[in-house]
Amino acid sequence: MSDLTLLLIRLAFLAVxxxxxxxxxxxxxxxxxxxxxxxxxxxxxxPKAVKPPAKSKKGEPRQMVVTGGPLxxxxxxxxxxxxxxxxxxxxTLVVSDDYASSRHARLFPxxxxxxxxxxxxxxxxxxxxxxxxxxTPVPLGxxxxxxxxxxxxxx
Amino acid sequence: MSxxxxxxxxxxxxxxxxxxxxxxxxxxxxxxxxxxxGLAIDKQIPSGMLTYGLGLGGFMLAAYLVLAKFAPWAxxxxxxxxxxxxxxxxxxxxxxxxxxxGGASATNQLVWTGVGVVLFSVTLIVLRDHRALQRLTYTAxxxxxxxxxxxxxxxxxxxxxxxxxxxxxxxxxxQPAEFAKLALVVFFAGxxxxxxxxxxxxxxxxxFIDLPRARDLGPVLITWGFSLGVLVLQKDLGSSLLxxxxxxAMLYIATQRTSWVLIGILLFVGGAxxxxxxxxxxxxxxxxxxxPEDPALYDKVGGSFxxxxxxxxxxxxxxxxxGLGQGHPEQIPLAFSDFIFPxxxxxxxxxxxxxxxxxxxxxxxxxxxxxxxxxxxxxxxxAGGLSFILAWQVFIIVGGxxxxxxxxxxxxxxxxxxxxxxxxxxxLIALLVRMSDAARKPPxxxxxxxxxxQVFQR
Numbered sequence: 348m349s350d351l352t353l354l355l356i357r358l359a360f361l362a363v364x365x366x367x368x369x370x371x372x373x374x375x376x377x378x379x380x381x382x383x384x385x386x387x388x389x390x391x392x393x394p395k396a397v398k399p400p401a402k403s404k405k406g407e408p409r410q411m412v413v414t415g416g417p418l419x420x421x422x423x424x425x426x427x428x429x430x431x432x433x434x435x436x437x438x439t440l441v442v443s444d445d446y447a448s449s450r451h452a453r454l455f456p457x458x459x460x461x462x463x464x465x466x467x468x469x470x471x472x473x474x475x476x477x478x479x480x481x482x483t484p485v486p487l488g489x490x491x492x493x494x495x496x497x498x499x500x501x502x
Numbered sequence: 503m504s505x506x507x508x509x510x511x512x513x514x515x516x517x518x519x520x521x522x523x524x525x526x527x528x529x530x531x532x533x534x535x536x537x538x539x540g541l542a543i544d545k546q547i548p549s550g551m552l553t554y555g556l557g558l559g560g561f562m563l564a565a566y567l568v569l570a571k572f573a574p575w576a577x578x579x580x581x582x583x584x585x586x587x588x589x590x591x592x593x594x595x596x597x598x599x600x601x602x603x604g605g606a607s608a609t610n611q612l613v614w615t616g617v618g619v620v621l622f623s624v625t626l627i628v629l630r631d632h633r634a635l636q637r638l639t640y641t642a643x644x645x646x647x648x649x650x651x652x653x654x655x656x657x658x659x660x661x662x663x664x665x666x667x668x669x670x671x672x673x674x675x676x677q678p679a680e681f682a683k684l685a686l687v688v689f690f691a692g693x694x695x696x697x698x699x700x701x702x703x704x705x706x707x708x709x710f711i712d713l714p715r716a717r718d719l720g721p722v723l724i725t726w727g728f729s730l731g732v733l734v735l736q737k738d739l740g741s742s743l744l745x746x747x748x749x750x751a752m753l754y755i756a757t758q759r760t761s762w763v764l765i766g767i768l769l770f771v772g773g774a775x776x777x778x779x780x781x782x783x784x785x786x787x788x789x790x791x792x793x794p795e796d797p798a799l800y801d802k803v804g805g806s807f808x809x810x811x812x813x814x815x816x817x818x819x820x821x822x823x824x825g826l827g828q829g830h831p832e833q834i835p836l837a838f839s840d841f842i843f844p845x846x847x848x849x850x851x852x853x854x855x856x857x858x859x860x861x862x863x864x865x866x867x868x869x870x871x872x873x874x875x876x877x878x879x880x881x882x883x884x885a886g887g888l889s890f891i892l893a894w895q896v897f898i899i900v901g902g903x904x905x906x907x908x909x910x911x912x913x914x915x916x917x918x919x920x921x922x923x924x925x926x927x928x929x930l931i932a933l934l935v936r937m938s939d940a941a942r943k944p945p946x947x948x949x950x951x952x953x954x955x956q957v958f959q960r
Contacts, residue, residue, distance in 0.1 A: 356538055357825035361850065363531055364857040367586060370527065371864050374520050374579055417698070418882070420874045426944055436633065441878035443695060 408461055408487055408500035411440075411454065415490075415497030418442060425500075429455035432493055433466070446470050446494030452479070460484045461500055463491055470494060517578035518570060524582035525566055529559040532589030535826055539597045542827030550596060550608070557612050558589050561619040568623040572630075573939035577872065580938065583865045584916060584931055588615055588924075590858065591917030594846055597827055598838050606838040606919065614921040618928035625932035632936045636880045639692025646685030647728075649678040650745075654735060666736045679732075679741045680913075680926035683748070684933075687891055690749055691883035693721070694756040698879075702757035722765060725749045730773045737783050740898060740912035746770055747894050752887045755873075791908035808835045812844030812903050816855075823851025839918045840911055844903050859900070862915075866893040869934050875941040885937045888930050 411430060413421040423430060423440065430439040433451040442451070448468040454461055464482040465472040472479040473492040490497045533555035540548030562585045569576055592615065596608035629635075635642070653659035653666050660668040660675060668675045694701070701721075729746040732738055750766035753759075777784045790799055794806040794813075801807070811834040818829060831837045831845035838845075847855045869889025876882045895915055902909035913923040 353542055353825055353828065356541065357822065357828075360531075360534060360538055360826065361822060361853045361857070363534065364850075364854060367524075367527055367531060368857055368860045368864070370524065371579055371583060371861075374517065374524065375864070375867070417879055418877075421877060422875065423877070424944065428944075436878075439877065443879045445699070 407459055408485075408502060410501055412499050412501050413440070413496060414499050416442070416444065416495040418496060425456070425461070427456060429453055431466075432496075432498070433468075440496075440498075442494060442496050444494035444496060447496070451493050452491075454485070468493075516574055518574075521578035521582065522566065524579065525562055525585060526559075528582045528586040528589065529555065529562060531586060532558060532593060535590065535593040536596065538825070539593060539600065539827040542825060543597075543600050548600075554592060554596065554608065554612060558585070558592065558615065561616050565619045565622055568626055569935060572626045573935050575939045575943040576935045577868050577938035577942065580865060580868050580931060580935055583861050583868070587858070587861055587865075587916040588618075590846065591842060591914075591919075593826070594831070594842055594849075594917070595838050595919050597849070598832055598845065600827070601830075601832040603832040603838065605836075610921075611919050611924075614924045617921070618924045621925055622928045622932040622935075625929050626936060629933075629936055632884070632933060632940065633878065633880060635688050635884070636692050636695070639689055639696075642685045642692070643689035646682045646689055649682035649685065650728075650732060650741075652678045667738045667741065677920070677922035679738065680922040681929075683741070683745060683891060684888075684926055684930060686745060687748060687752070687887040688884065690752045691880055691887055694752055694883055695880045697721070698756040701753070701762075702759060719765070722749075722753070722762070722769070726766075726769045726773065729770075730777065734777060734781060738911070739784070739787065739908070740910035743770070743898055743910060744891065744895055744912065748887060748891045751890045751894070752883055755886045755890075756883055787908045787910070791905065794905060808841065809903070809905060809909055811835065812841050813905065815844045815848035816904070819848040819851040821852045823847070823849050823854055825849060839913060839920055840899070841903060842917045842919075843900055843914050846917075859896075862893070862896050866890075868938070872934060872938040872941050876937060877941065881937050881940065885934060885941075888934055892927075892930065 409425055411423045411425060413419055418440070421440070431450060431453050432438055432440045432442060432447075433449050434442060434444065434447050435449040438450065448466070448470070450466045451468040452472040453464045453466055455464070456462070461484070462482045463472065463474060463479055463485050465479045474483055474485065475489050479491075485491065485500055487500055487502060490499050533551055536551040536555055537547050540546060540551060562581070565581060569581060592608055592611055595606050595611050598606040599608050652669050655669075658669050659666055660670045667677055667679050669678055670676075725746060729742040732742045732745070746766070747770075750763055753762045753766070774784070778788050779785070786804065790806045790809060793799060794809050796806070799805040800810060815829070815831055815834050818824060823829070826849050829848040831848045834841045834845055834848075843855070846858065850858075866889045869885055869892065873882050873885035873889065876885055892915055895912055898907070898910055899912045899914050901907040902912070913920055915927050916924065
């Protein structure tokens with residue numbers, strides 16, 4: 348085994364090691380900019396999930412972001428299922444907050460819009476500044492306050 | 503966006519194919535590394551390449567299958583990244599064994615890796631919902647403390663290489679502190695979830711810093727006293743720094759108060775200086791740290807010989823290293839355990855070490871990402887704490903061997919030879935995988951389309 352071959356092997360090994368790192372970062376990329384493979388996922392699931400006609404509408408929210416409170420930074424991707432918020436362990440978003448009720452509020456999609464509904468909480472749910480008394484549609488980027496937690500719908 | 507109608511719903515993908523491909527890639531890199539070692543030392547492909555490579559590949563395939571069955575939404579990168587680090591450790595130990603270094607045994611390490619994968623699988627299968635751990639908060643705390651002090655029990659504890667951190671059961675020895683750190687992180691997470699409000703809100707403001715009330719300092723002082731006790735009684739600088747640092751970091755995550763970090767740093771520095779003045783073994787570490795080049799220290803038993811050998815090795819490696827199997831890492835004492843990082847640095851050079859650190863950084867990033875995505879406060883703290891303890895451990899040992907901070911005896915996670923650390927770290931990874939599965943899983947599907955009653959499955 349000549350020295351030249353060993354040198355080439357050494358360089359190749361380091362290159363491959365770095366290529367692994369870059370490949371790993373490539374996989375992470377999807378976390379930040381969305382997955383390029385998602386196009387295939389709904390196609391496979393197409394027989395099961397019936398897409399609502401409003402899907403193609405622009406301006407429809409895609410994720411719910413917690414912008415304030417102890418859970419700040421949490422993001423939940425919106426699908427067609429309702430989201431419950433409260434202190435109960437079976438809530439989609441579990442807030443540990445003395446000002447929140449066990450089953451505090453619910454967000455659900457209807458005709459391409461997301462509706463927020465207060466589930467009889469003690470301290471109330473606020474959409475922007477006004478208290479939610481009946482199911483109310485949530486516009487994009489308007490804060491919903493539940494105890495100390497603030498959430499927002501985003502595209 | 504010319505045809506908005508085909509725009510898909512952005513579902514978090516499972517990325518199983520990507521995971522399997524990355525896993526295969528990692529195993530291929532490790533087999534290549536074995537071949538490289540053999541070609542450089544014996545001028546032929548070693549017989550170990552297939553045994554070790556396929557052994558590692560088999561273990562990881564098993565881990566992958568368990569993960570795909572029991573945590574299908576888990577992060578796709580954690581397992582491949584850990585595989586690569588674990589495999590590189592195996593290669594380095596194999597290489598040191600080939601250089602006739604006493605104590606290095608790649609076969610042992612491979613067996614421990616197998617046991618680690620078994621524990622990883624058992625954790626994933628048994629622990630279906632990690633929030634069950636929250637109910638064990640105080641149990642975990644008690645178990646952690648008990649494990650930590652167990653080496654001090656007469657007849658059970660053993661002193662090896664100047665640190666009393668081992669317990670011997672029959673002929674086998676175990677480092678209970680490695681498992682204690684997991685239990686303690688669970689305890690800190692559960693405790694801080696319950697107490698974070700009082701720690702975060704009460705207090706008064708003084709010069710840009712929110713100072714906590716004096717009576718809320720209790721938990722910090724107790725942990726501080728405890729970690730100093732470990733430092734003094736067990737002569738274990740590494741674990742002491744590891745546990746206290748992790749507690750402070752988790753306190754910061756829970757309360758978002760900088761004052762806790764400042765208080766923690768001041769307490770630890772104060773304690774370390776005090777211990778340095780009172781106890782000779784701490785003082786020795788400081789002298790070695792400050793003047794490693796002193797010839798008197800270099801020749802002294804327990805002096806700076808080991809540290810300098812490591813630094814010489816890394817210097818010999820330079821930017822691209824001497825190549826696997828072509829350096830002399832066997833001249834660094836304990837190159838297969840505490841000093842595996844400089845040994846790798848000699849053979850892979852700065853380029854290889856940077857790649858290695860990047861891989862550790864990516865593992866930690868995946869853990870912190872899990873923490874951000876988690877949907878309940880306990881998971882957030884637990885994932886944050888577990889990722890931090892991994893990062894902190896890498897920092898302490900890499901900082902130690904590069905003489906950035908005083909050297910403390912800690913293992914390099916997944917690389918150093920030694921069963922206890924490997925097993926504990928595999929359990930840690932299983933917990934992270936379990937939490938990333940819970941965090942990435944889409945909200946449960948409703949059974950009815952839209953009705954008064956909603957059915958949840960958790």
